[in-house]
Amino acid sequence: MFAVETLSLSKRYGKTDALRGLNFTVNEGEIMVILGPNGSGKTTLLMILCTILKPTSGTAKVVGIDVVEDGTKVREVMGIAFQEARGFWRHKPSSILRFHASMFDIDPAKRQDLIERTMKDLELWESRDKMFMHLSGGQAKRLETAKVLIQKPKLAIFDEPTSQVDLRGKRKIWDKIRELRDQGSTIIVATNEVREAEYLADRVTILHQGQRVVCDTIPKLKDAIAGGDIVEVDFEDPVSEKLVGSLNGLGGDVSLSPEGNQLRAKVSKAEDWVPKMTSASYVAGAKIASIRITEPSLDDVFLHFTGKALADQP
Amino acid sequence: MNRVLTLAAYNVRMLLSLRTWFVLAWALFGLQIAIYGSLMSKLVSTAVPNYLFYYAIGLMVITVFDSGAEVGRHFVEHAHEGELPYFLSLPVSRGGFLAAQAIYGVVNTMIKVLPPLIGVLWFVGDLTVQGAVFAMISMFLLGLGITGIMVSMSFIAFKSVDLYSAFLAGLSALIVRFSTVFYPLIFMPSFYSPISVFSPLTYGADLTRWVLGFDPNFLLNPILAAAVVTGVAVGTLSLSAKIVDKVIEGVKAA
Numbered sequence: 001m002f003a004v005e006t007l008s009l010s011k012r013y014g015k016t017d018a019l020r021g022l023n024f025t026v027n028e029g030e031i032m033v034i035l036g037p038n039g040s041g042k043t044t045l046l047m048i049l050c051t052i053l054k055p056t057s058g059t060a061k062v063v064g065i066d067v068v069e070d071g072t073k074v075r076e077v078m079g080i081a082f083q084e085a086r087g088f089w090r091h092k093p094s095s096i097l098r099f100h101a102s103m104f105d106i107d108p109a110k111r112q113d114l115i116e117r118t119m120k121d122l123e124l125w126e127s128r129d130k131m132f133m134h135l136s137g138g139q140a141k142r143l144e145t146a147k148v149l150i151q152k153p154k155l156a157i158f159d160e161p162t163s164q165v166d167l168r169g170k171r172k173i174w175d176k177i178r179e180l181r182d183q184g185s186t187i188i189v190a191t192n193e194v195r196e197a198e199y200l201a202d203r204v205t206i207l208h209q210g211q212r213v214v215c216d217t218i219p220k221l222k223d224a225i226a227g228g229d230i231v232e233v234d235f236e237d238p239v240s241e242k243l244v245g246s247l248n249g250l251g252g253d254v255s256l257s258p259e260g261n262q263l264r265a266k267v268s269k270a271e272d273w274v275p276k277m278t279s280a281s282y283v284a285g286a287k288i289a290s291i292r293i294t295e296p297s298l299d300d301v302f303l304h305f306t307g308k309a310l311a312d313q314p
Numbered sequence: 315m316n317r318v319l320t321l322a323a324y325n326v327r328m329l330l331s332l333r334t335w336f337v338l339a340w341a342l343f344g345l346q347i348a349i350y351g352s353l354m355s356k357l358v359s360t361a362v363p364n365y366l367f368y369y370a371i372g373l374m375v376i377t378v379f380d381s382g383a384e385v386g387r388h389f390v391e392h393a394h395e396g397e398l399p400y401f402l403s404l405p406v407s408r409g410g411f412l413a414a415q416a417i418y419g420v421v422n423t424m425i426k427v428l429p430p431l432i433g434v435l436w437f438v439g440d441l442t443v444q445g446a447v448f449a450m451i452s453m454f455l456l457g458l459g460i461t462g463i464m465v466s467m468s469f470i471a472f473k474s475v476d477l478y479s480a481f482l483a484g485l486s487a488l489i490v491r492f493s494t495v496f497y498p499l500i501f502m503p504s505f506y507s508p509i510s511v512f513s514p515l516t517y518g519a520d521l522t523r524w525v526l527g528f529d530p531n532f533l534l535n536p537i538l539a540a541a542v543v544t545g546v547a548v549g550t551l552s553l554s555a556k557i558v559d560k561v562i563e564g565v566k567a568a
């Protein structure tokens with residue numbers, strides 16, 4: 001059984017098709033990252049999974065329970081950290097967390113301890129006496145995450161958990177999300193940040209205009225892009241025509257883009273190509289200052305599958 | 315069930331933190347009775363005996379109305395401050411969620427109305443447990459109905475909050491004016507009296523007066539009044555249960 005399964009799920013708001021026939025599955029115990037630009041339907045999908053919105057057509061199941069037919073049961077097994085923090089404006093973080101814990105039957109004896117520990121982990125402890133409406137954007141987001149961490153639901157959903165959160169905080173939140181998975185929760189994280197996906201994902205689903213473009217592990221997605229690795233070489237002098245000519249003569253599936261002292265090469269396997277390149281440079285009398293080998297990023301993956309760069313989305 | 319109570323308790327606790335408001339509401343009630351009520355009572359004493367009592371109950375019914383309207387507004391605020399999606403993600407059925415709102419509404423109403431009710435009954439020398447209990451039940455039912463109406467109307471707020479406020483202000487003015495809260499139906503000009511038949515306050519006010527032993531000649535048939543008040547409560551609450559799901563569609567998801 002899948003932890004989450006949708007079948008030709010569609011959602012229409014007035015004239016906007018937010019989801020178009022989405023088929024999507026999440027395995028038990030994995031972190032599934034939904035990567036998509038603004039407006040691609042991430043939040044809409046998550047809102048349907050947590051029974052707040054109803055699908056226009058199609059079905060969605062959480063641990064085998066239909067979200068429309070049996071909403072209350074679904075809500076018992078899942079927790080969601082909303083994209084925009086939801087709070088009681090005049091309440092303090094600890095009282096908000098206490099309420100949340102009581103709604104999910106967290107053992108009252110352990111409640112206070114758990115709340116204190118989680119607040120300290122997420123660096124919220126210093127803000128414990130502020131009212132929700134006086135928290136900063138990043139603090140409110142941390143609180144939102146804390147709710148789900150305390151709850152430890154079977155299915156934990158995080159909608160852009162680290163937007164507005166500083167870098168240190170992002171790391172903390174990511175580590176906590178992984179810890180939650182290691183304790184047995186299934187996790188869905190929606191994001192438009194490549195780095196977040198790289199850090200967290202067991203698998204990635206790329207969502208674009210309400211449709212699933214592709215779904216796989218990150219290494220497999222990267223392998224799917226022709227050209228494999230990217231090698232950047234800095235020379236001490238400008239790259240000569242002659243050098244480019246002799247490098248092209250090395251064979252293999254290579255594309256070279258020289259610019260000033262730098263040469264950027266897309267090659268199928270860096271470890272085969274680099275030794276050949278260094279000896280050819282030596283023969284041509286070109287001195288190498290540095291070599292960098294990088295994998296294609298998820299940005300490149302996104303570009304490959306959608307024809308658009310993730311960063312350039314409206 | 316347990317969770318519904320937890321949810322209601324949380325709302326109520328929030329309500330109780332606004333103590334000053336209640337004191338202010340009671341003070342205003344007292345002031346209104348002391349000045350307006352006694353003045354009006356003198357003016358109309360020939361037509362309606364004991365008008366001060368009649369008026370005091372009318373004023374309580376208005377308080378019930380306001381408090382019901384407040385629960386509706388509270389609901390809309392929830393949605394706009396983003397709390398509604400959170401509440402709807404909790405492991406409580408939709409009916410349970412509404413029940414929690416209703417409990418909150420009842421407590422809110424009770425706190426505002428019970429002290430004035432006891433005060434008034436004591437003042438007119440008619441304070442009995444039985445009378446107070448039945449009067450409260452009658453006003454609860456009315457309050458539930460008003461809450462139901464307001465929540466049912468809340469979908470307008472998602473088109474525009476301004477429109478909702480304007481609509482409520484208009485509706486309140488009509489429901490209150492065209493009712494028997496301040497004047498018996500039999501004295502109303504025949505031009506207006508048919509309209510009053512559409513105001514739930516008419517039935518709520520007359521029913522409350524009847525259980526407190528007011529002269530039935532000035533009131534509607536109590537069985538009719540009880541039936542209408544109950545019907546409105548049940549009808550509008552089940553309507554709001556349906557509307558909650560629709561309303562949420564209008565809230566920005568992100």
Ligand SMILES: Nc1ncnc2c1ncn2[C@@H]1O[C@H](COP(=O)(O)OP(=O)(O)OP(=O)(O)O)[C@@H](O)[C@H]1O
Pocket residue numbers: 013014016017018036037038039040041042043044045083192563564565566567568
């Ligand atoms: N309540 C609503 N009414 C009308 N249109 C909506 C509503 N909520 C979302 N939309 C539209 O549906 C589409 C998908 O929105 P959604 O919020 O699911 O995107 P998202 O992937 O979460 O974006 P973001 O990265 O900005 O959070 C968008 O075109 C959006 O404008």
Ligand SMILES: [Mg+2]
Pocket residue numbers: 042043044083159568
């Ligand atoms: Mg979103």
